[in-house]
Amino acid sequence: MQQFELRRLSLAAGLTLSIVLTQNVFAASPAPAEGQNGMVVTAQHLASQVGVDVLKSGGNAVDAAVAVGYALAVVYPTAGNLGGGGFMTIRLKDGTTTFLDFRERAPLASTKTMYLDANGNPVPGASTEGYLAVGVPGSVAGMEMAREKYGTKPREDLLAPAIRLASEGFVLEPGDIASFADGNDMLAQDPAAAKIFLKDGKPLELGATLVQTDLAKSLTAISRGGADAFYKGETADLIVKASTANGGILAKEDFEQYKVRELEPVKCSYRGYDIVSSPPPSSGGLVICEILNVLEGYPISYLGYGSAETVRLMVEAMRHAFVDRNTALGDPDFVDNPVGKLTSKAYAEEIRARIDPYRAGVSEELKPAGFGESTETTHYSIIDKDGNAVAVTYTLNGSFGIGKVAEGSGILLNNEMDDFTMKPGVPNLYGLVQGEANAIEPRKSPLSSMSPTIVSKDGQPFMVIGSPGGSRIITITLEAIMNVVDHGMDLQEAIDAPRIHHQWLPDRVVMEPHALSPDTLRLLTGMGYKVGIDPDWSIWGEAAGILVGGKNLKQIEAGDGARYYGAIDSRATAGAAIGY
Template identity: 55%
Template sequence: MTPPTARLLPVAALASLLALGLSAPCFAQAVSAPAQPTASAQPSVRYDIGYDIFYPVRAQNGMVASEHRLATEVGVATLKRGGNAVDAAVAVGFALAVVLPNAGNLGGGGFMIVHDAKSGRDVAIDFREMAPAKAFRDMYLDGQGKVVPDRSLYTHLAVGIPGTVAGLAHAQEKYGTLPLAEVIAPAIKLAREGYAVTPQLAGLLEVERDHLAAWGATRAVFFKAERPLRVGETLVQEDLAKSLELIAAQGAKAFYEGSIAEKIAAEMAKNNGFITADDLKSYKVVEREPVSGTYRGYTVKSMPPPSSGGVHIVQMLNILERYPLKELGAGSAQTIHLMAEAMKLAFADRSEYLGDPDFTKVPVKGLTARAYADELAAKIDPDKATPASTIKPGKPAPYESDQTTHFSVADSQGNVVSTTYTLNLNFGSGIVAEGTGILLNNEMDDFSAKPGVPNAFGLIGGDANAVQPFKRPLSSMSPTIVLKDGKPWLLTGSPGGSRIITTTLETVIDHIDFAMNPAEAAALPRVHHQWTPDELRVEKGLSPDTVKLLEQKGHKVAVKPTMGRTQTIQLRDDGLYGFSDPRNPDGMTAGY
């Protein structure tokens, strides 16, 4: 008899997972998973003859889902010794800076949403990077007004003022219960003693070897002689350990005013970068009110601008709520068609209206208004795809009154934390600030270098997201919490650039409309449309019949590499259920 936490899926579901390109090692452990939901850690999928039974990880007292096993273990250990969800999240954030160097970071920035069980309050912590004081609108254009290739990606001009250390320290001081030094200690140990390079990390180092090899301080960390580190070799980061020790002893001040700041400023001055010691000293964390919406009786809380994610997730849910998705079915051509049409409309608005709310008026209330969703939905033809060329940004004013990582944490008191932070592309700019061990971001590419010209993720922006001093670039990061009857029910998020928004949307829909558990939702092939380019991007594994039906509706279907790596926890009356996306074999969910 199937346990109440499991669901039977056809063998085709396994075929879909294999089609996504998941490696055999990812499944090897899964096959040996216990016959009942486990309270320890992933992998948590068991395959029966004729059916695949997808088990999420199960625990009673606390749970952590992250993109690296070692970071998850750090988070669970923090919970076990009495820390709350914020203590564990901050510990995970610092640990990922060591064990997930392509995305986890001290030299980047991000967003965190905290639900405080005692007060019932939800707060969005904005520690997004900021443009330095010397930044100006046309800094990435040549004398002819054309965008200079890679200037906003792989030079010192690509680096925004980092916010991660300030954000994590702010969360710890205000919402944590343990000393900062205690939650950083495991990261220091990992950096100093090192850990074995996984196949995933080795592959990324090889892919990015040219960008990383361009900088001596970067080669010193990630290379052995003239080549990147290989699988099984030990990655020791002594300079990063020293930086972490300074932060543990002095707090964020060490990064923004102390010796770390001096070294980052010296790195910039030596290489014609813009960030100065004064810029670092001027960085500020901002607490914001989460974007809030409702969907089929659930309350959705997500990140407000300068993230575009929360606004457009609520906007798309408002559009889709009028359709009977449950009856249409998960993964059906009609469900995908309706989602794609809603995505196009939302991304068109993103190009026009979204930016840093401290610099431009973002019509959040209008974009998330149900009356505006009614207007947009009227443009959707249920039987035919609307060409992107005919879609223009809407008028919400009348209703106004790759590489990132996500982690989710829940504790036994009902506190939850959903966090997404990033360097932007894999390993950011590829530049390690000499003497610090800290990789620096290339987040300046998330500004609109020139109106109408796409960035690295193909996203188009306008004046609302133009470069300005101390402005925060627009982001797609979408840490999200879903409440049921006022209490946390689901927390999720994902990396993936522009695909973050649609991956998070699909995860919410999979749980609410299709009653999936976190493992099932993570296993489904994903789809994405961002208005321009005019293509419906899908993962391998989508039924050929479904693809044919979508093409008959007028969609230009493009099968491309996997999208998103969700870290999801669901809170039920009988415990916590979670799952780390199998698209990243290094990820792990664990609880106790």
């Protein structure tokens, strides 16, 4: 119990009386899916089946991840994409780990002040709503690099399911209809998008078949010509043409010069578990490691899930980590990121020393001198019979991106440029107040919160986890890990559990309905915390995870579980965890 004073243990013991027992809270969670040879967990059930079919046919986890990535572009258009970008964390069966960065890049014609008016103020909607908001897409390049370097199956085999789903169509089920609910009005404003995703100007109905002929054509071109067909061929021409005609700045050179980066993942440990996650240009892995390092100094399991003391410590660790995230981090080709410092145990000890044991911290007091991501991301987790594990998070940023399709391509385009710092001190789409390190520059990637994460124990894979959720991706992924490791929940309970979030600014703790008991809320308020309820379930993510060797720690330690357990967030109405 490092640096944990006895007088505080007495206080903490009293605070834990406010807990509602975990077993009672999550008794309604369904059992995780089981599998002996492989597991695929995605936000859309048809894409999950595509991944399992690849594994059954002899493909490895990377093959399945590529096929799923293309399939989600068809069956989950709110976030699955060819017109966006993302990250892939890979752990091979021999323990080797790597990270592929296929994040969007700023166009060559980008400028630092491109979203500001003559008075230096942000222009409303400029970074989110039109072609000026579009970053150079990276998903196709990322999928192709992953397949070429770490996959085993031919490109044509991995694209065939997506092409079939696009050309023949798929029947819309309730979860699919729900995913369109918030996007129909936006899609209706773009003629090219409306032709595909609406019928006679009206939302598609339950049981309708969604056919995407132009998207099938684009996918077929990739199947035949690889990444060059997208970046150097007709597809890029169509996107550039649409951008030019609608006030954008994308040029063919932006596509021709796009390169995937293979980077060393961020690594840290937590209570004997080894964590591999996303490095810059994602902040996710660094912030997760920084928070976990801080919390490792406290007896979180003893304090209990949902107690005022556990929540208080989590919030303070989040507060300190997010100030580092929002002011110090950026694209590694442009910024010297303090990776070693932020992941060190010594730095975590410094932070613990600054946490007041009785009163809420004040975010404004942490603001450095001189200081002036989306619900519609998607994550999927895959593991194969040999223990190769892949975690992928990719995105269009906002739901359906800018809600526009480049005519003839069938491809929805991202609004990822909003993730840059338009102006230091001005919040972005997700309320993140960021600094100069994340300013717009040509070829630069905006800072991300995406956190595809793989956890191992004693040299063996233990957990694959990640989520959408904008800035909350980090805390969603963090809390799923803590719920398994600290609180003994099974995987489905850990993912379904109500969530809390704090991101430095605004200085406010947000929680899902019923996340904390009235007693806990009263205690936190008495210590000076501002706690509010955010009832919008869509912004709390749709985590997708895999646990190896049991559905929870108890079963893993007993050695009597199936080999793999998978869980898709109960918030994900169209998703599925499928094992075999």
